[in-house]
């Protein structure tokens with residue numbers, strides 16, 4: 029009992045030192061100390077990029093139509109956030125905002141908040157025509173939003189995701205994922221983070237979702253790199269290694285050079301979770317972090 033109270037307090041004081049709460053749970057301002065490590069980590073990940081990788085940085089919003097077509101509403105409607113605005117003449121809008129229930133008058137726009145950094149990549153690459161024989165790897169990042177139902181340490185509503193996305197033949201995608209499963213563990217080791225890899229499934233919605241999650245596990249489509257951020261018993265996913273098979277080429281005309289449906293996969297880094305794990309492991313005083321870790325993070 030005493031032990032779990034202590035670790036709860038540790039987690040609380042870690043959060044207080046690094047993140048400034050807002051009136052909304054799971055939404056924080058980040059301190060300079062926290063951001064220094066986020067920047068170092070981003071740079072460290074960039075150095076792992078293959079030379080021919082294309083780099084794209086997305087804004088925190090994306091096309092609603094594209095996200096609908098990708099099947100997100102079927103799989104994760106409970107996590108989605110949309111962008112809504114007031115429409116009409118100046119007089120109409122003025123009258124609306126003077127009412128206490130002005131929120132009822134909001135209407136959807138063509139934008140949603142990106143729930144993961146990689147969604148905009150698939151239609152974008154598909155629009156360029158067939159893939160080159162070597163496949164395509166894209167380095168993407170964006171602020172992401174998920175309407176999470178809890179806000180324990182490491183579970184934010186707004187957080188940063190960095191990903192490498194591979195589009196190619198089934199073999200190219202499987203090779204990419206196997207390579208990143210090893211590289212991800214090497215990254216964690218170089219940063220002094222205790223971790224383990226585990227098969228995983230996505231938080232699919234509803235009863236049909238539970239079947240989708242089981243089939244994802246059976247087919248080994250998702251692995252996570254877990255770190256004991258909140259507790260040893262319930263470790264936190266700080267990276268994920270995903271294989272989508274032909275899901276995105278069923279939705280978008282993504283084809284390999286010989287006209288076959290392309291496969292896709294991605295490796296995702298939860299930047300805020302990884303940085304919390306670094307502070308939890310090495311403490312709040314950067315000067316006391318192991319020299320090797322500081323060197324990798326350029327701090």
Ligand code: ATP
Nearest residue numbers: 176182183184187189265266267268296297298301
């Ligand atoms: P979880 O298992 O924690 O619900 P997830 O499996 O839904 O996460 P992915 O969709 O694989 O997560 O997202 C890629 C990475 O983004 C995760 O491994 C994690 O590091 C990070 N991430 C996901 N959701 C959050 C969140 N709510 N807050 C902070 N980071 C997150």
Ligand code: ZN
Nearest residue numbers: 144146191294
């Ligand atoms: Zn992805």
Ligand code: MG
Nearest residue numbers: 228229230265
């Ligand atoms: Mg998960």
